[in-house]
Amino acid sequence: MDFIDEELKRLKDKNLYRVLRPVSTPQDHRIKIAGKSFILLSSNNYLGLANHKLIKKKSAEALIKYGTGAGASRLISGNIELYDELEKTISRFKRTESALVFSSGYAANVGTISALASEKDTIFSDELNHASIIDGCRLSGADIKVYPHSNADKLEWMVKKYRGRGKKFIITDSIFSMDGDIAPLGEIKNIASKHGCILFVDDAHATGVLGKTGRGSSELFRIDGRIDIYMGTLSKALGSAGGFICGKKELIDFLINKSRSFIYSTGLPPSALAAGTAAIELIEKDRSLRDKLLKNVEILKAGLDSLGYDTMKSETQIIPVLMKSEELAIRAFNFLYENGIFVPAIRPPTVPPNMSRLRITVMATHTMKEMEFVLDVFSKMRRAIRI
Structure with a gap:
């Protein structure tokens, strides 16, 4: 079936190809992929209840x-x-x-x-x-x-x-x-x-x-x-x-x-x-988990904004970081991955063309040290990949 090979090649050429990565730990603020530990910033498990x-x-x-x-x-x-x-x-x-x-x-x-x-x-x-x-x-x-x-x-x-x-x-x-x-x-x-x-x-x-x-x-x-x-x-x-x-x-x-x-x-x-x-x-x-989530959102969004990132009009635990091009979004994902942070690049057709982004989702179980580490890596990333 040649049409399948042709379409897969087109997706790869346009930086739109997707792969599955097996996770070997529970869904929480930290996960392991291929034996490596990551701070997870892409889960919808906002209150950490999947591992409560x-x-x-x-x-x-x-x-x-x-x-x-x-x-x-x-x-x-x-x-x-x-x-x-x-x-x-x-x-x-x-x-x-x-x-x-x-x-x-x-x-x-x-x-x-x-x-x-x-x-x-x-x-x-x-x-x-x-x-x-x-x-x-x-x-x-x-x-x-x-x-x-x-x-x-x-x-x-x-x-x-x-x-x-x-x-x-x-x-x-x-x-x-x-x-x-x-x-x-x-x-x-x-x-x-x-x-x-x-x-x-x-x-x-x-x-x-x-x-x-x-x-x-x-x-x-x-x-x-x-x-x-x-x-x-x-x-x-x-x-x-x-x-x-x-x-x-x-x-x-x-x-x-x-x-x-x-x-x-x-x-x-x-x-x-x-x-x-x-x-x-x-x-x-118990409202404490919600309160912790909202506090983490406030800290991370304020930090990203202060670093000059475009977080669009986010006002919730979903914080997009706009990269525009598919290529830049992939480079940003790779940089974060290498530094122990897992945030997949979101590309078309999930978002419109030239609106590719990192989609950060915050959890109540993220610690203050993790928030500080994430912001430090994002600061370094601006210079490393020239955002």
């Missing part, structure tokens, strides 16, 4: 009691009773009526959007929304209108212009996964209410992080219970695996019957379900 003693204990107990896998889809025999406990915990945490857990965040977005929207409907989608949202919109067959990033005025103009005969959806990330900025959800919610739109918010990177108690963007913007379709993941700040949708009970019942990614996926391992419940309960009781 209590979470691992609860996960192990579920493994012993229920076994390693669900064995079937939830509508067959894979609906382990731990699902009920987890979904009740999620809906309480998110202040919604009900919740439904999917096999991944990707499955939650693709399966929900494609089940709810159809050819008669119109979707207004932020231009920087996650790939899973984009794919769900495409699968739905709806008329997709992409609005400029976080531009509420332009969004409202488009909603007024494209009145369509079917349902209207506004879909947005809360924290954008590559830029680290936050959508103006207060304004977007007002637009949705004013013009009769269904609001869908992807809270994957905000769950456990944003808001006074970590409930997410709805808490930050004081719109708890007012988001029609509220998506989140168990695999980021919660340190487990899976995705979820929150909303009215009728929405959840509809998805159980109509969402293909839910219906045709095997249930999650019992250990992941128990870990998700334990993580939410820990976040509700």
Whole structure:
């Protein structure tokens, strides 16, 4: 199959080729790759819960009691009773009526959007929304209108212009996964209410992080219970695996019957379900990890800004360091790798051309010494590779 070889060569020539690197340690602030220790600055395990003693204990107990896998889809025999406990915990945490857990965040977005929207409907989608949202919109067959990033005025103009005969959806990330900025959800919610739109918010990177108690963007913007379709993941700040949708009970019942990614996926391992419940309960009781995360974010972003790096409009634990060219991003990654810091280069098609970057993600478990070391290496890197 010559076309495969040709495409791989093209990717290599354009500095877009990707490889897998086996990690031999738990996901934490330090990992080992090929026997070498690195400070990890690319994990979504924001609170360090994937390697937290209590979470691992609860996960192990579920493994012993229920076994390693669900064995079937939830509508067959894979609906382990731990699902009920987890979904009740999620809906309480998110202040919604009900919740439904999917096999991944990707499955939650693709399966929900494609089940709810159809050819008669119109979707207004932020231009920087996650790939899973984009794919769900495409699968739905709806008329997709992409609005400029976080531009509420332009969004409202488009909603007024494209009145369509079917349902209207506004879909947005809360924290954008590559830029680290936050959508103006207060304004977007007002637009949705004013013009009769269904609001869908992807809270994957905000769950456990944003808001006074970590409930997410709805808490930050004081719109708890007012988001029609509220998506989140168990695999980021919660340190487990899976995705979820929150909303009215009728929405959840509809998805159980109509969402293909839910219906045709095997249930999650019992250990992941128990870990998700334990993580939410820990976040509700203990704010110290969130406080530590926010402090680390403040220190690292201020340091990078003072060194002259372009961190774009980040205001969260996701801190992009703009390199523009793919070549420079690769050189920066290699320099950091050689100095014991793991931060992959993000290149097209994940980001637009000439917007390649290092995507730093901060964790609560990073130490002050590690933050100081990272900033020292970034200082040296400016001179070494002439950024």
